[in-house]
Amino acid sequence: MISFQLSEQQKQIKEMTHWFAANEIRPIAMEADRLGKVPDEWLDKVNKMGIHLNTSSFSGGGGEESSRKSKKEREGNRMGVLATEQMAWGCPAITLSLPGAGLGGPPVQSSGTPEQKERFLSIFTKEKPRWGAYALTEPEAGSDASGVKTTATKVDGGYILNGQKIFITNGGRASWVVAFATVDSTLGRAGQRAFVVEKGTPGFSCTKLVKKMGLRANETAELLFEDCFVPDENLLGGEKLYEASSNKPSGFQVAMKTFDSTRPIVASMAIGIARAAYEYTLDLVRQEYPKGGETSALAAEMLAEVEQNIAAARLLTWEAAWKADFGLPNAKEAAMCKAYAGQMSLDVCSKCMELLGPIGLDGHLVEKLFRDVKIFDIFEGTNQIQHLVVARRQYAAYEVRV
Amino acid sequence: MISFRSTEEELAFVEVAKNLAKEKIRPQARICERNQKLNEEIVQEVQELGFLSLELSEDWDGLELPLISQVQILQGLCYGDLDVVQGLPGAGDAASFIRFLNQRLDTYKTDIVDELQTVSYLDLSEDWGTNIEVKKEMNHYILNGMSQPVKLAAQADYVLIAVMDSNGEPILFWLDSSVHPWHVEEGDYRLGLLTSGIARFTFDHVKISTDAILAQGNTAEKIIQDGRTRVRILQAAREVGLMEAALDYATEYTASRKAFGQEIAKFQGVSFRIAKMAIETRIVNHLVWEAALQADQEHPEAEGLSLRALHRAHKSLRYVTDSAVQLLGGHGYIQEFPVEKWMRDAQAQVTLYGRERQCLKKRGEQIIAGNREEVMA
Structure with a gap:
């Protein structure tokens, strides 16, 4: 039955994460942006x-528990998007800096061997904050993830990695990074492999933390692999995964499959940012704007449009998450929600800036949100890539590859 | 629990509706438009399937389906052709008001449900383009003036009028052509929805006795508000059906049409527009569903969500139908292909059913006044 009402569990996670966002995250959002870091x-x-931030679901630690929920209807993806919308409403930069497996979680969860899941996902304990990371992008391979140049040369007992990765969220502080490399560039996608590279591995280093337009409190790193030896047991999924699908571009699939679960999460963060800007502006309009007249009518129309767009993005995102919970193919819906939410949220922040007028430039949250939100139309696949994914699915029935 | 899964019953209804749309409605659409008259066979089949009484109560032999089911069925039917569906006889938009006034209108049940006599709904809230005056005199009202063009006026046997009288009191009138004669202005309609009987009513000092008042005061206000909410949602759903038709047609066409040695779908200017059409269509679908769900729950936010859904439906319908014509190029502009008709029908539809900016403004005023849904609720 079609329903947009939250289950009790969904309500609880929403309320809990909103409470946390309002009371713990939002109060330090502006200061963290100024400092360029989240206080240790x-x-x-x-x-x-x-x-923890676990991008396949939001939880109090580890994805193991949720994956064991067998017969009961799975709702981890829906819970994930509900929670991250609230957290990003507090501050997206701080949310992305929360300890946990982050974007590295989904590939380990979906493609790792049981031993790897245990080894890499069990480290996120209360004893000490730890992070995971996802390293796909390279200086010459952004949207075209199949063009990864980082090499993985097979040697006794493992692989030697050489190459560079850029724009890696939490890449400098991460205890491990899921890194994509090619064993043979002539094989294209089929030559790709995913490795879990642990911090401190000789030859693996963080060479730079970049400064950005927004999300300044969140760490974005450049990583270098110089003759970096990674043991066989850190090949994600083990050799068997690649043997079993020797005719398929398996490493590439690991990378792409991740997107189907992370894109709704990223979309929900963009929605949270847009909602934060909207609510902030609505409060200001209610309190400060003159009642009636041209300015008020203009504000009414703009706020109605903003609210509508946020709702539209949220429903697209819920559909993608709902499909994922049921194990239904959701690449199209995941791309739709990411494409729409990424662009919509920037537009919302821009409209809110317009409603705030020049005073919005002076120490107001919306200005920060505007800077933060732009990246959501770029990372995890640019808006153009999302349109490409949607179009491919749309034309699939006619066997035309666009 | 958040779910996008239709019930088995809904899926079965939609399958029937969509098959009818593809096999009967769409092939007949051009002929109906040319004749400005519906094909009797289609009317009969739609009636037999119960699709003319989705909104009517069981007392009126209707299916009395929840809005969330109705919107899916209407989407399916309008996948065939919006104009044909808009031209269907019977209760039309007035069904959304009749359902609250069953007993009061019981004597008309057979005429409307079985004989398919037609009711036109005339909402006189519009502040421009109409000069109808409703004046109270002693124990009757005098109705005088000419309406804006409305759907089903040309073939109407009855008119349901929602109006504020000269004292500012909301009233619902029921006019019977045999008792309250009116004149239908022929007009010169060329744009679209040409099968749906768009015309203006002229009332020449028509005397209306209190017998013709269905409701007034607070009761009328509530029925008008709820009825308008339902009409907005059901009309927005029809627009989704047309959007889906235009999207699928344009996708299929661009997948086979070749230029510069390859299918034009392979050019990103084309495929990205298809993607955007797909996204917009899905968005409107979801906003309509959400409004329908809230109306079914009689949630106070349903009115606001209906304004939101209709605004987006109008805006996106114009975009999607225009895109379909654009992607077909010159073929899109000529009548051998359906998309030029769909674009015309779309523009007529959004012109008839509420101005976009008014929907937005009203919704925005509700939001600022605090009548929005609690985002955190």
């Missing part, structure tokens, strides 16, 4: 509270 003591505190 705050990270330590929230880690002890068991608050």
Whole structure:
């Protein structure tokens, strides 16, 4: 039955994460942006509270538990998008800096061997904040992820990695990074492999933390692999995964499959940012704007449009998450919600800036949200890539590859 | 629990509706438009399937389906052709008001449900383009003036009028052509929805006795508000059906049409527009569903969500139908292909059913006044 009402569990996670966002995240959002980092003591505190960012679902730690929920209807993806919307409403930069497996979680969860899942996902404990990361993008391979140049040369007992990765969220502080490399560039996608590279591995280093337009409190790293030896047991899924699908571009599939679960999460974060800007502006309009007249009518129309667009993005995102929970193919819906939410949220922030007028430039949250939100139309696949994915699915029935 | 899964019953209804749309409605659409008259066979089949009484109550032999089911069925039917569906006889948009006034209108049940006599709904809230005056005199009202063009006026046997009288009191009138004669202005309609009987009513000092008042005061206000909400949702759903038709048609066409040695779908200017059409169509679908669900729950936010859904439906319908014509190029502009008709029908539809900016403004005023849904609720 079609329903947009939240289950009790969904309501609980929404309320809990909103409480956390309002009381713990939002109060430090502007200061973290100014500092260009999230205070270590705050990270330590929230880690002890068991608050983690796990992009396949939001949880109090580890994805194991949720994956064991067998016969009962799975709702991890829906819970994930509900929770991340609230957290990003607090501050997206702080949300992305929360301890946990982050974007590295889904590939380990979906493609890792049981031993790898245990090894890499069990480290996220209350004892100390730890992070995972996802390293796909390279200087010459952004949207075209199949053009990865980082090499993985087979040697006794493992692989030697050489190459560079850029724009890696939490890449410098991560305990491990899921890195994509090619064993033979002539094989194209089929030559790709995913490795879990642990911090401290000789030859693996963080060479730079970049400064950005927004999301300034969140770390974005450049990583270097110089003759970096990675043991066989860190090949994600093990050799068997690639043997079993020797005719398929398996490493590439690991990378792409991740997107089907992370794109709704990223979309929901963009929605949270847009909602934060909208609510902030609505409060200001209610309190400060003159009642009636041209300005008020203009504000009414703009706010109605903003609210509508946020709702539209949310429903697209819920559909993608709902499909994922049922194990239904959701690449099209995931791309739709990411494409729409990414662009919509920037537009919302821009409209809110317009409604705030020049005073919005002076220490107001919406200005920060505007800077933060732009990247949501770029990372996890640009808006153009999302349109390409949607179009491919649309034309699939006619066997035309666009 | 958030779910996008239709019930088995809904899926069965939609399958029937869509098959009828593809096999009967769409092939007859051009002929109906040319004749400005519906094909009797289609009317009969739609009636037999119960699709003319989706909104009517069981007392009126209707299916009395929840809105969430109705919107899916209407989407399916309008996948065939919006104009044909808009031209269907019977209760039309007035069904959304009749359902609250069953007993009061019981004597008309057979005429409307079985004989398919037609009711036109005339909402006199519009502040421009109409000069109808409703004046109270002693124990009757005098109705005088000419209406804006409305759907089903040309073939109407009855008119349901929602109006504020000269004292500002909301009233619902029921006019019977045999008792309250009116004149239908022929007009010169060329744009679209030509099968749906668009025309203006002229009332020449028509005397209306209190017998013709279905409701007034607070009761009328509530029925008018709820009825308008339902009409907006059901009309927006029809627009989704047309959008889906235009999207599928344009997708199929661009997948086979070749230029510069390849299918034009392979040019991103084309495929990205298809993607955007697909996204917009899905968005309107969801906004309509959400409004329907809230109306079914009689949630106070349903009115606001209906304004939101209709605004987006109008805006997106114009975009999607225009895109379909654009993607077919010159072929899109000529009548050998359906998309030029769909674009014309779309523009007529959004012109008839509420101005976009008014929907937005009203919704925005509700939001600022605090009548929005609690985002956190």
